[in-house]
Amino acid sequence: SSLAELCRSRYATQQVTSLNRGLGSVLAAAPNLGLQLPVELLYRYSDDGAFGSGGGSVPAAVYDVFSAVCLNALVGLQWRFVVSDEGTISSATAYVDLRTIRVPTAQTFAASFELGSEASTAGAARPVSGRPGYLRGLPLLVADGMPPASGETGTLKLRMQPTALLSRTPTGACDFDGTGALPSFVTFGDEVAVSCVQTFRSVDELRSWCELSPSLADIPALRRLNLTWGGDALAWIGEFGDAHPDAAADWTPLRLAAGTGGLTRSWDASRLQCDGVISSVELQLLYLEVGAVLAPAKKVAGAQLKLGTRSVRAARCPLGQPAARPCMTRYVLTAATRFVQLMDGQSVEAFVPPMPQIFPAFPADVLYPFFRGAAAEDSSRRMLHEAEPSSGMWAMVALPVCILVVGAAARRQKMS
Numbered sequence: 001s002s003l004a005e006l007c008r009s010r011y012a013t014q015q016v017t018s019l020n021r022g023l024g025s026v027l028a029a030a031p032n033l034g035l036q037l038p039v040e041l042l043y044r045y046s047d048d049g050a051f052g053s054g055g056g057s058v059p060a061a062v063y064d065v066f067s068a069v070c071l072n073a074l075v076g077l078q079w080r081f082v083v084s085d086e087g088t089i090s091s092a093t094a095y096v097d098l099r100t101i102r103v104p105t106a107q108t109f110a111a112s113f114e115l116g117s118e119a120s121t122a123g124a125a126r127p128v129s130g131r132p133g134y135l136r137g138l139p140l141l142v143a144d145g146m147p148p149a150s151g152e153t154g155t156l157k158l159r160m161q162p163t164a165l166l167s168r169t170p171t172g173a174c175d176f177d178g179t180g181a182l183p184s185f186v187t188f189g190d191e192v193a194v195s196c197v198q199t200f201r202s203v204d205e206l207r208s209w210c211e212l213s214p215s216l217a218d219i220p221a222l223r224r225l226n227l228t229w230g231g232d233a234l235a236w237i238g239e240f241g242d243a244h245p246d247a248a249a250d251w252t253p254l255r256l257a258a259g260t261g262g263l264t265r266s267w268d269a270s271r272l273q274c275d276g277v278i279s280s281v282e283l284q285l286l287y288l289e290v291g292a293v294l295a296p297a298k299k300v301a302g303a304q305l306k307l308g309t310r311s312v313r314a315a316r317c318p319l320g321q322p323a324a325r326p327c328m329t330r331y332v333l334t335a336a337t338r339f340v341q342l343m344d345g346q347s348v349e350a351f352v353p354p355m356p357q358i359f360p361a362f363p364a365d366v367l368y369p370f371f372r373g374a375a376a377e378d379s380s381r382r383m384l385h386e387a388e389p390s391s392g393m394w395a396m397v398a399l400p401v402c403i404l405v406v407g408a409a410a411r412r413q414k415m416s
Contacts, residue, residue: 003070006104007063011073013096014060040093051095058096072098079111090116127160129188130241133297134287136189139163140300141238144228147248156236156245162186164224165283166335168196174333176220183224186283186337188241188298193336200329203272203314210267210274210312221278221333227254227305237285237303257284257306273313280308281335288342301342 001009009015041058042051059072076097084090097108129138139162148154162185167175170182174196184194200206216222216229227234233253243250265276285303289296317327 003068003102003104004063004065007061007070007073010104010107011070011075011101012061013058013072013074013098016074016077037089037092040091041096042093043096043098045098045100059098068102070101073101073105074107075099075101075105076108077110078108081111081113082116083113084116127158128242129238130298132240132242133289133291133299134188134241135298137187138241140186140188140285141241141243142186142254143236143238143243143245143251144226145236146232147236147251148246149248154246154248156251158238158245159226163226165192165337166194166196166281166333167224168194172197174198174220176223184335189339191336191338193334195332195334198331198333200314200331201326203329206274206312206314206329207267210265210277213265216263219278221281221335225281225305234305237300239300240297252300252303254303254305257304260307263307263309268311271313273311275311276309277312277331278307279310279331279333280306281333282306282308283337285337285339286342287339 040053042053043058044051061073062071063069064071074096076095078095080093080095081089082091099105127139127141129135129141134140141158142163143156143158145155145157147156164183165186167183169175172195184192200209217227225235233255235254236251237254239250239252263276263278265274267274283303283305286301287298288301290299291297312329312331315327315329321327
């Protein structure tokens with residue numbers, strides 16, 4: 001088809017019934033109801049232009065024979081419907097994109113439905129990270145305040161921006177103010193560990209920093225998390241990806257891990273070191289899968305913040321180093337997130353994470369030649385737990401016998 005024919009058919013706004021009647025067009029607010037809803041029409045004529053009312057009717061598409069262009073061609077139509085809590089449409093807006101085209105171009109049509117109770121007064125939609133379960137890689141929902149109690153109104157405010165875990169400069173230095181830094185955000189399912197370095201140019205600088213001993217709310221390492229200290233919860237974590245601030249059941253408290261203590265800095269003049277310095281910040285989250293077996297939804301079941309401390313000792317200059325070259329004391333801060341899945345049959349209260357491996361596994365031939373099992377003859381030196389079940393019993397018998405033999409030989413040599 002030629003552009004002239006397309007201008008009268010495909011790109012003609014007058015072919016769209018709801019647009020043909022202009023601002024006077026109406027839609028049914030709900031099926032089987034006599035409520036008629038007026039449609040608000042907004043137009044724009046360029047990609048970087050703003051939508052405006054522009055008059056009482058939609059301009060009709062016209063083909064200009066002399067210029068061989070289609071004026072007011074419909075290249076895009078987007079509907080925005082706001083639905084009330086009762087399920088009826090409370091407002092309808094049509095965003096119409098009109099262009100002057102010389103060749104046939106693609107068209108875009110879309111429609112969106114929004115709940116009126118979730119619409120923000122500032123025009124920004126409430127952020128979600130899944131419906132209902134979390135999706136990996138999307139921001140963890142964090143709120144401040146208190147969730148609503150029975151019969152009372154809560155003060156919970158959802159953070160509109162992702163929570164930053166740690167900020168650092170491109171060179172790896174800590175940037176606690178966040179100006180010009182590279183922040184690391186907390187996203188669901190992503191276990192990350194980032195570190196930054198804070199440098200002190202002298203012992204006096206380290207001592208002055210240590211003796212400040214600020215409160216937890218003022219410690220730079222914890223400032224980016226924006227936590228509330230001294231209350232029932234440091235913050236509130238959304239259990240689902242679409243947790244609502246007005247629903248108390250959608251939130252779980254973030255608390256400080258049990259046994260966390262010694263968070264007050266103190267200066268040890270005899271050793272020239274600062275004790276009680278926060279060296280690690282780990283956000284630990286426990287989640288489980290609920291709902292349908294084929295499409296489970298990920299739900300946060302618990303959250304805690306674990307803080308680690310260490311001592312920072314001032315660096316000592318080599319003998320004869322010029323004063324113009326100060327001895328740098330470097331202190332490394334690490335922030336991490338950890339997600340642990342609660343499997344079927346486990347209890348949230350009784351869940352115990354697996355114990356870390358403190359000692360490496362012994363090789364299978366550690367007690368050779370007192371016993372020989374399948375593992376001892378294996379050239380790949382498999383671990384002890386892969387040996388035959390009877391190997392442990394032979395080891396318990398052979399070891400005392402070996403001790404008696406060695407003791408008897410020593411006594412005989414002494415007597416002779």
